[in-house]
Amino acid sequence: MTTSEQPTLMLIDGHSLAFRAFYALPLDSFKTRDGQHTNAIHGFISMLLNLLAKEKPTHLGVAFDISRYSFRTREYAEYKGTRGETPPEFIGQVPLLQDALHAMGITTITKEDFEADDILATLSHQGSAAGYKVLVVSGDRDTIQLIDHNVTLLYPSKQGVAELTRYDAEKVFERYGVQPHQYPEVAALVGETSDNLPGIPKVGEKTAVKWLNEYGSLDEILRRADEIGGKVGESLREHSENAVRNRRLNHLVTDVELPVLPDDLERNAFDLDAVREVFGRLEFRSLLERVIKLGGGAPSADSFPASGAAVSAAKTSDGSSTSASAYSAPTMPEELNPVRVAPRTQNLLDEELRGWLERATDAAPLGVAVVVESYASGIAGFGLATEMETAFVPFSPGHADMAPLVHWLAGPSPKLMHGAKQQIKTLAAAGIPVAGMAFDTEIADWIIRPDSSKRELSELVGLYLGETLSTPDPNQLVPEEDELGAAGHAWLVERLSKAIRLQLDAGSLALLLEIEIPTLVALAAMELRGVTVSHEKLSALSTELGDRAAAAATSAYAEIGKEVNLASPKQLQEVLFDQLNMPKTRATKTGYTTDAAALVDLQEKSPHPFLGYLLEHRDVTKLRQIVESLDTAIGSDHRIHTTYVQTGTSTGRLSSINPNLQNIPVRAADGRRIREAFEVGVGFQTLLTADYSQIEMRIMAHFSKDAGLIEAFKSGEDLHRFVGSQIYGVAPEDVTGDMRSHVKAMSYGLAYGLSAFGLAKQLKIDNGAAKKLMSDYFERFGGVRDYLRSVVEDARIKGYTETLFGRRRPFPDLASPNRVLRDNAERAALNAPMQGTAADIMKIAMFGIEQDIANLDLKSRLLLQVHDELVLEVFEGEWDVVEKLVVDRMENAAKLSVPLDVQVGKGQNWNEAAH
């Protein structure tokens, strides 16, 4: 959409980018014969050349700081005071960089008493007013405030300067949740450690953004500070002057008097001789060629072809399922090489679209790939692909043109996606339902490689197709740009689906299609629903916990006669071991542990009131931190919407993030008060919780076929009491509390690969007693021992473990000569089939419940899953039928040789509903 007539003004913060380049490139690899370091110069120029080729600015200026002193340091002497000395290897490169730029005909700008950012701000304002499209290139977040409809920021992303991210107002909102002009106010509240500008203590990005969205501006927040409760409110009132000062300092000056105007920055021809001279001095051969090429006017012909097929795929095995290497890196079928080029994309609307979808659906029986392209503000469009064709459909909400696609999405025609859950949620937010999910490349890869943490499209393309998506030349600093559109991505998803499907054995494919895909659909619905959480209860709790934390801290300080940071293990070690001369605790990498168990232990050996106050402080601050993070996660619908990560574990369990709702406290009384804030939603009658009791032990009974353990579960007797009576040879009613707790720890520990040593430590009994307990246990339940041994042995032979439903987890380390690695792998392998089978069973129950509720047209709904527990919101009049279907689905999710036992609870909040 860029009009070729509109001139583009590019403004670069020379210092900040050169500094990034300095750290991004190795110092030693860039050095002239006489020892001059050139890595920052090389990195900067390389990035600049890429930018010139890509963005084709008509006007260009590079601003530099003159020194670290400016009007800001005069105003606030500590400004940037924490910054260490700039490395001398860097400083020496700056004048040389400026020489190189001058030779290239590029204007550099400095101004006494101002920072480079102020120069950028001034020129950006002037340029924008004069009708330029402005590109600001800077690594300083303060420049975010310059972004508007004319001004875009290119900001180096992680990994140094390898990539530049394009920030417009939309992207800023997506990333930070505020408009660009509000960003400095967020920064002012939070503070900036790197500039030595403290903000409001206790206020992080989340809180700051929340306030800004609530009150509109920093001024308004400060004016109405009295309305903000809790410790954060107090902190705000007490330190408001920090925010005011920060805001004054991070405001960029837009009327600096400069020797140049935007018009003066028009790009000049290169002085080739000068460039040769300077680059020769710097010994930049390849860069010189690139400069000459660019100066010669050939427009961006050096855009890298996507041909660099990374033929790195390990052709290891033919997939024979008994060899230990069956689960090494996926193999790459020959016919998928070499690199192929995506079919041309057509934009489709209306009737054309209807016809295309019909044809595509017929041509692709396994499914049509769909990629939903979306931004924070909404959906941009849809990429669609079959093997032979790709299409793009721009999103036009409510428009008649959308009808065929919307209809197709809601229908049963098979769809292929990468990360379907997120896309289904995005579509649901726009009122577009999706059915017919047939394959998810992300989940499919997880089934093959559950231990991997990298599953982006680009990663899978490299792994399964042997192609590279973008070309990250380590030596070049490449501006980020998505060459492929949504349609191109969809085409990759289509090819990946086929390639990954070929890698799946029958059991894994069934697991994907029959368990994971239905689970994905259920999870999307649960995340969209969220769970009601009471802000009132949480903020009251936070205040109380805050008071208790303060009191504990005060008492702790009084005991040691000084104030230390109680959250700093380092400072605590000084207090405990140097000042109070307590006996040393267990060693850690960085000293001696100060964890709760060790502190309790110390309290016995060397009693001191400080320890008690410290433990109390730990407890209470931990809880308050959980309360605070939950509170900020409450949405305008008064509900918290977690995200379940379906590919987040190697065993098959789910994980939960933003926030994690699978680790809400339950053991201690104070913690349970947090659960009271999880309430039944408006319009619903009650919460229902349902959990499996001892599901992993039951699975162990099933797998081990141990007659004693099976009998224990069939008897209906309390498990630990039953086992205890067997081991200690007493009647069940004569099993003491101690006996029961020892047996319980033993039973649970077994599934984790617990050793006699560990058991002794946990039960605080001696090693001999622990060994005796273990051998007595196995005496009676020998099948369990045999089973556990066989799990590890089988895994060693096959290279992987397997759950009841065919979920595999590879264990290459079982063959490791490294004792520690091997032992760790053995314990994990021991546990994987049990934990994994339990996860499979819960998933089957979950989507069964979802489907029953839908089929019966009930209004009650599933909200949360916590591994062996489900939480539902029950609608008026539906309790009996819902309770029954939940229990049925859970009890019958798998047919084991022992019954699955389900406990149900009911209440107005999560705590009450626990039984």
Add this chain to the structure above:
DNA sequence: GAGCCTACGTA
């Protein structure tokens, strides 16, 4: 600013 470490919440 990213990444490691310690600590701690859950099943």
Add this chain to the structure above:
DNA sequence: CGTACGTAGGCTCT
């Protein structure tokens, strides 16, 4: 010398 997770703060190095 007990499995599986996520989050937070401190601290270090880039």
